[in-house]
Amino acid sequence: MALKHTTPSAPAPSASDTTPYQHIVRDVLAQARPLMERVAEATRMSLLTRQDQARTPGEHNAMHEARQQLSRLTSVMGERYPDALRKALDQEAAQNEEKPTRSLFTVHFDDLELMDEAQINDSVERARARQVLISAVEGPLADLDALVCAARGLARVQPEHNPLRPEVFLQALQTVVSQMQVTPQVRHDWMGPMAQALGTELRGLYLAQIDRLKLSGVQPVGYAMRQADGQVVYVAPTEGGASPGFAADNDLSTVEGHADSLLTLDRLRRLLLGEFSENPAPTSAPTHTPSPHSDESFADQFAREFDNPNQLPPIDPPATDFAATVPAAFEALQAMNQVGHMMERLGGQRPQQVGSSTEGSPAAPSRKHSGGLGEALSMEVVALMVDNIARDGRLLWPVQQFIRALEPALIQLAVADPRFFSHKEHPARRLLQDITDRSLAFNSPEATGFQSFMRSLMNIAGPLATATIDGHDDFEHVLQQLHAKWAEKDQQRKQERQRAIEALQHAEQRHLLAARISRDLSLRPDFGKVPDEISRFLLGPWSQVMAQARLTDTTRSADPGRYEELVDALIWSTQPALTRANTGQLARLLPKLLAKLREGLASIDYPAARTEAVFELLMELHQQAFKPGPRVATKPAAPPPQPPAVAQPAPLEDDDPWVAPSEAKESGYVDISQSPVSESAELVPESTSTTNGLATLPHLASSAPLAPLAVGTWVNLQVAGQWERTQLSWIGSQGQLFLFTSASGRTQSMTLRLLERLFHQGAVQVLTEQTVVDGALDAVAQAAMRNSVESRL
Structure with missing residues (x-):
């Protein structure tokens, strides 16, 4: 059930916030027609050059046709572009208030099965055009973001509140181009040079608006920079007033891939549709990079990897049946109560960034195989997915390492059962999802219950790392055992909740x-x-x-x-x-x-x-x-004047619901008059402290509205001056009451009014807007998109 909103307590800035901002929007719309005409003329000249350089009659004729059609339709596109841009700006403003999670320029992993080849090509073309624009305007756009956000009264840079982003202009351009009665090939021939010409135009437009804002006395605000580990820090502008960098969440340049990757968007779609399943499944496990520790038991490897977290040697699956019990060495490790010491050593460690190319990572399988393209793609997708999960900053380091240890089993499964990718309810996907989601209950290895959680993983799911996987039954068995184990611990907390x-x-x-x-x-x-x-x-x-x-x-x-x-x-x-x-x-x-x-x-x-x-x-x-009282009059007196x-x-x-003291005690109700952060609380917006997954967090005040939350969402909640990891367990039928439960069973309840106040003051931080596994698979789709774009450049 999603959180229901009444009127947002801190709505996004509107287009009428400030005079400088209004002037900019009006100015841009006034320049829209000549901008479109200049883009068309530059595209026509580019097509003429390509026509002159054509090596075949077919290419020459194609460029000639595209140039002629463009000359014929330039005036029509010039007339329609201002209206298309205005609608794109209005749509952008409406979307900002609703905080959408989907973008026209991204593709989600689970949507690929529903797309046909033409939609895939359109998506790649959009992404390629966007990439060209981003490359052309990256520096000026960062500076414009900082100034526009300042002009709109924001305390820090939020790029989504700058409606003059390149995507808006590109969306308007694609809308106009799609309305032209030309062949798909002509539109395809137009878009490449049009994107380059639009990038040149936007760079000049941005520089002009930057100067205009500075002359109006607008000073840039701080900028949000995304670090290599995925964390975001907020920094002030440089001495010259320029923002230090450009940080776009869905920029394809931030999605790393392989230099020799087989993975493209079309191939990924075909893999999900099972078009490669005609390749015979291997009778044995796929070949992996040789391991110097192939004779080690899983427990010895796991303990050694924890002791040396900067290296993760591959694990070759031995020829043992999955029904084998936990290795004796691991039993000895538990008997010696070494798990707690292991976690203690991990408390202050942070993993070094793993290289994005899984080809060179120790756990990556060899690309020298005989299983065909489908097997190669399956192996590559699993390697990318595992690497994305293991680098997710929301997971603690022991959990990241445990997911890496499961990579060989997942590769075997993907080769034997490609449905692993396409079915969200596949036991292996559910196992990954349940492990990662449950691990979010802990914000440090020292948190109560984390040691027991890791012990259950190593006892029950650990043997998968050294098993020969034949199908999904192996994972189904493990999933059932984990659920049974967790249910024992959850029963008492469930009753309290x-x-x-x-x-x-x-x-x-x-x-x-x-x-x-x-x-x-x-x-x-x-x-x-x-x-x-x-x-x-x-x-x-x-x-x-x-x-x-x-x-x-x-x-x-x-x-x-x-x-x-x-x-x-x-x-x-x-x-x-x-x-x-x-x-x-x-x-x-x-x-x-x-x-x-x-x-x-x-x-x-x-x-x-x-x-x-x-x-x-x-x-x-x-x-x-x-x-x-006053004497009663014998005659009716004239009525007195009415106030x-x-x-x-x-x-x-x-009004907020009345929660009786007994009900408040039962649910941990936080009265709005006694909330942990007062209306006048001093917040520290530019400090960050992280130790093993947000053990300590800064106050980050937000002016954006609180996005709808669903039951199961994990948040960091400030309680009595301390940060606590807690999960949204229940939402009232009217969307006015909320119950949060921590891993220890502690409950906190509050009204929507208090929840929004705490969010805006930085005392509530949403941790899981998207699940770890879904985010990892979407990153795979983005890597495939990037490879597709680069293959066409």
Whole structure:
């Protein structure tokens, strides 16, 4: 279930934020038509050069046709480009507020099966054109990002909030080109030189806008730089006011590949579709790089690799059956209780960056094989996937190493069962997903429960590293054993979490019913005759009391507890003009009234301190009834002038749910008035400290809206000044209450209002917007895209 939003508390900047920004957008749109015409003219000249240099009649005729069609349609494209650019800018602004996860210029691994050859070619062409643009404008774009974000009032650079990115111009160009009635070949011949010409134009446009912003007095803000290990640090501009670098999350230049890679986007799609399955599966395990430690048991290798994390020798699968038990040496290692010491040694270590080319990595299989192209591609995809998982900064180093140790088994499986890539529910993919996802519960090797988690992995899944894999059954067996082992540990925490969920569900149901009751009370004709404090009390706490009575009633009474009947008495008792006429009735009513009020408030554990002012006001109003009032006029007097209308207290529906102290204790509820980070908290936006996977984290305030969260999402939550790794376990049916649970079973619950506040103050950091395995496979698709682009350059 996804988090539901009301109005974002910190919306993305709009196009009307600042005058310099407005001027830039208007200026760019005004220049759109001549820009398109210059791009078309430069493309026409490029086509003419290629026509003159053509070596075959076919190429000569193709360039001639493309040039003629371009000359014929230049004016039409010039007319349509400004409108296409305006729509692209509007779409970009709308997408920024919704924080989309998909991009026109990226391809996702699990989408490839659904794409045909033409869509693959279009994707490669888009990526190639984007790459040309990025190369042309990289430096100026970084500086423009820093200035535009400053002009929009952002505290740091967020490139997604610069709508003048090259992708926007390219999207508008491709929209216009797609509207032209020409052949696909002509459009293909246009796009290469058009991208080069657009890059030249954008570079000049960016430089001009940079000068314009600086002349307007805009100073660049700090810039976000992505480091080699995937971490992002925020740095200030250089002395000259220029941003130090360009960091695009989905830039193909950041996706490394092989110089001699077989992997392209089309081949990857064909692999997923099973088009290479006609190649016979090998009868034995694939050949691997020779290992100097081939006689070692898995336990000895695992321990040695942990002692020397900078090297990971390959593991040749021995000719043993998977049913073999855990090696005796590993049993001895456990008996000696060495696992804890191993983790302790790993506490302060960070792995050196593994080279992106798995061809040269120790665990990579040899490319000298006889299994055909399908086997070679399977081996390469597995090697890339494992390398991407093992370099994911969200995983602790022992988990990264363990995934690397499974690479030989995964390679055997991929060769024997290519469905491993295409089926998300394949046991091997689920095993990788469950291991990596569960490991996110720990933010350091010293975290409670991590040692036990690693021991279960080595006991149950460890033998896979040295097994001969024949199919998915081996992984299914391991997956079932791990789930059974984890279920033992989860049972007690599951019961505690269920109690917390039930407490919050009751609070939510009470709040929804109380909101309806408060709306009905606000419509009473006599409701406007009582003081505002009494109105707020009836619409708030007393509506909760009435709702609680109805939820817990087993007698099917129309007014359980007679709390609704009390409303009539309370409204009458707060009007001295009425009670003076019958002080005897008031005297008889007061003891019962006050006792019933306290009884009702006690039923929801409502703190007496929060109603003290209401009871004092009631006493004052009741005392006025026993004092002499003004003389009653014998003749009707003219009505006194009416005071200006005062807004009545609003019904309860827009307020946060009331969580009783017992419910708060059961669920670890954090009251917004007692949140760990106050509204005026000083945040440190430019410091970063990492030890083994975010053991300590900085405050990173965010002005972007909180993206929808799904149950199962891991976050880092600041609790009592310390960072805690915790998982979103439950979201209320109205999207207003959230429950988080840590690996130790500790629960924290809060309202949407508090969650958004903490996110904007940097006390909540989302860790898993995408799963580790899905991210690793998408990186494989990006590597295939990069190889496809380079093969066509």
